[in-house]
Amino acid sequence: MVVGKLNKSWAHICRLQEHGNSTESPLLPEDLTPSFDRTIINLPPGVESKMVSYLSKESHDFKSLKPPPIDEIGTDIVRVSLDLTLEDIEQLRERVKSHSSRELHLSTFVIAYAYAWTCVVKARGGDANRPTLFCYTADFRSRLDPPLPATYFGSFVFPTGWFHYEARTFLKEDGFVRAVEILSDSVKGVGSRGIESFFEDFVEAKKKKFKTGVQFGSVAGTTRLGIYGLDFGWGRPVKAEVCAH
Template sequence: MFMKSWAHICRLQEDNKAKEFPLLPEDLTPCLDRTVINLPSGFEQEMMELLFYLSKNIDNLRNLRPPPNSEISPDVVHATFELTAENIEKLRERVNTHSSRSLLQLHLSTFVIAYAYAWTCLVKSRGGNPNRLVIFLYAADFRYRLDPKVPATYFGNCVFPIGWFEYEARTFSEEDGFVNAVEILSDSVKGLGSRRIESLWKDYLEGSSKIKSATQFGSVAGSTRLGVYGLDFGWGRPAKTEVLSIDRSEGFSMSERRDEPGGVEMGLCLKKIMTDPVVGPGSTMNRTYDWIGFPVWFKNN
C-alpha cells in the first residue's frame, strides 16, 4: 500500500504542479493504529526473542538502520522469465492430469502454480544427493486471518513466514516433482484460514532448528497481487521491475506480467553453474533463452 500511496501523491503533484500536499483517498490512507493487531499475550515477545537469537548484532536490533549487506558473488547471474496466462493454464492441466486429487481438493491459484514450477526447477538445477534436505518458504498475508481482521490499509508488517522443513530433494526433482510441489503448496494455502498463528509459529520454530549450512533454501519475494506494474509516479507505468534482495540468496521474486493479465514475471538469481541447466549456455546480456519452454531474459550481474 505504501508504494501505491507514494505513487498517487507523486502523480498528482506532477500532473497538477500542486504546491500543497495532496490528500489521499480513503483506500490509500494508511491505518497507523497498532491496537488493531490482536495477538495472544506474550506472543510478540516470543517472536522478538527469536530475532535476538538470530541477530548477529543484538545491541542494534531495535533500530531503523537496514542490516549490513553481504557481498554479491562475482559469478551470480540474474535472469527474468515470464509465464504467460496460457503457460499457467497448461501447468494447471498438467496437475489435473497427473494428480490423484480432484480439482475441488486443490488450490490452483496462479501463485501456487508459478511457485511450484520455479521451485522444482531450482531443486533440479542444484542436482546432488537426492536424499538431501531442502527447505522453502513464502510470506503469507495475515490481515484477513487474524481475529478480528486487520484493515486492508494497515500500515505495518502483517505477514508471517510459512515453510516446509521436512522434504528431501527427490520429492521435487523426480518426474512427479512439480505435482508434489503443487499439492504441498495447495494444502498450505488452504489450511492457513483454519490454523491459529500460534500453531504456525511453533511449526516455524521447530523447522528453523533443522536448517544447516549446506541445506538448499528457497523463498519467494513479492506476489502477483501487488500490482507493481500499475504504479505510476507521474511518468507512466514501469517498463521493468526487479527485486534486488534476491541477489544475495537463492530466492526469487514474483509479480504480475506488465502487459498481460493472468501471467507471471519471476526474477531468479543463482550462481552461473546452477543457471546452465535452467536457462541454457552463455551469459550474453539481453540474449533470449528458453527455460523449459518459456521465454527468459537473461542478464549477467
C-alpha cells in the same frame, strides 16, 4: 504490504503535482489513507511477547539502521528471469489436473512457486538424497479475529511452510505435481491455524535451515503489491526487480 501502499500514495501525489496541484496540500483518497490503530490487533495471550523476545535474541542489530553484511558472491551463483505468462500458468494448471486426482488449491501463486522450486532443485542436480527446505510468507491481516482493515499501515506477514523433503521428491518426473500438492495443502491450512503455531514452526525451522548441505529457498515480493500498476507521471514500469539479501 506497507511498501505497496506507500508507493501507491507516492504515485498519487506525484500525479497531482503533475496536473498543477503542487501548491495544494495533497489529500489521499479513502482507500490509500493509512490506519495506524494498533489496538485492533488481537493476538492470543503471550504470543507477541514470545515473538519479540525471540527476534531480539536472534538479531543483535534488530533496531539498528546499519545494513547487514554482504556475503561474498560465489562463482557458481546464477541469476535467472523466468517469464511465466497467463497461458503458461493455465497449461501448468491443466497438467496438474491431468496427473492428480486430488482437490487442489491451484492458485497462480501455488502453480508458479511449485514450478520455480522444481526447476531450482533440478538445476542444482547432484545428490538426490540431499535435504531441501522451502517456505513462503503469508499475509495474516485478513485471517485475524477481527481482521485488520486493508488500509492498516503495517506488514502483518509471517514466514510459513517450512517444507522439508529430499531432493528426489522434486527430481522425479512428477516432481512438479508433488510440489503443487505440498503447497496446496499448506495454503489451504493457513486460515485454520493460529499464528502461534506458525511461530513455533519458524523457531524449529531456523534450527534446520543452516545445516550443512541443505538447499534452502523462499519467495520475495508479490504481484498484489500492484507495482506494475504504479504511475508516477511517466508511465507504468515495464519490469520491477525484487532485491532480497
